[in-house]
Amino acid sequence: MKKFSFIIIAFAMLVAFTGVVIADTGVPAVPEHQGIATTTVANVDGMVMESDATAMTLTNNPTSVMVAATAVGVAAPVNIGGGAAFLAFQQQVAQLTALGGSITWHAADGTNPAIAAGTVIIDSVMVPPGALNVNMVAGPLAGPTFGAFWAGFIANPGVTTSTINQGIHTGMLSPGQVQYSTTYGLDIVAQNGLTSMQKTNKITTENTLPGQSNLDMPLSLTFIATADGGNVHGTEDIMLDGAAQAQTTANVMLCPFGPATVGPVIPPFCNIVQAGGEFDLTVGSVTTAANERFIQTDATNPVVLNYEINVKPYSTSEGQIPAIGSASAYYKAHIQEGRTASNTVSEDLTSSEETSVSGIINGFTKKISYQSGPKLV
Secondary structure, three states: OOOOOOOOOOOOOOEOOOOOOOOOOOEOOOOOOOEEEEEEEEEEEEEEEEEEEEEEEEEOOOOEEEEEEEEEEEEEEEEOOOOHHHHHHHHHHHHHHHOOOEEEEEEOOOOOOOOOOOEEEEEEEEEOHHHOOOEOOOOOOOOOEHHHHHHHHHOOOOOEEEEEEOOOOOOOOOOOOEEEEEEEEEEEEEEEEEEEEEEEEEEEOOOOOOOOOOEEEEEEEEEEEOOOOOEEEEEEEEEEEEEEOOEEHHHHOOOOOHHHHHOOEEOOEEEEEEEEEEEEEEEEEEEEEEEEEOEOOOOOOOEEEEEEEEEEOEEEOOEEEOEEEEEEEEEEEEEEEEOOOOOOEEEEEEEEEEEEEEEEEOOEEEEEEEEEOOOOO
């Protein structure tokens, strides 16, 4: 009798994505730095659970927001019962909020006979510099731009003004501002099996150079089921979202040839990249590496995000047992680039890729690399 052996081999290796655009200048560190490092080593026959979550936002906001307030309030030419007029007022408030500013108000209660009940009374106004020349949507607040509205509001008696240094916010970026956000997440559940795991998390908010990382999250894990229903399941994701207004090249690039090579201005950009992987195995070995670099003082160095997953056989003293189960990895990117200092999109790129394997896995490797900057390395 002839015996036949069938082995499903799933193997993939790919350098998935490299950004080639003049953008992603990085953001400089704040004066005080933080560092967090953990190492977890486990060798368990039973259940193992690991859950990691990191979120960070950093900005260099160089401008100040203007604030005007009054204790008595300024009556606006609109009443909360004014139908379309009140709706238009709410749209103007929402527009300024979306730009990073605000308008606080209340409705008059009718105790002042000179002001009808329900009249909108504005208590304070906050206008970021980037909104001063923005045209207001049509409505009862006076002024074709928010700058004109601001000038009219502060002209009222009893209004006092001040400036507040800006930081992280959700509205439109201020002139010269750079803001980055990043997230990292990992969840692993291993049950009814022998698990050997080493997980390291390193986070630093210092300025970094090529070869260094602000987030560095390597994982090494082996698993073999020792009872019915035994398996290990893991998901991992890393994301980097960077946006900036136009910046003067000479202010952010160390290389003295930068302005001549790149131009006097590094245009605005708005780029987001996400990568990750998933595995569900009854036996096998898994290594992953997730790291990124975006905090730096020299835009000559590109911003970097890397992700890699490697699934391979389980090694024993008698030989190797192919991994059994499923694994996948992916990336998604949306790149928006300007060409000059104006906020005009000159490049809009969306790209995604996902690879998955299942069965008896002799090898599965996927590498994803993102770089973006005036010069790549």
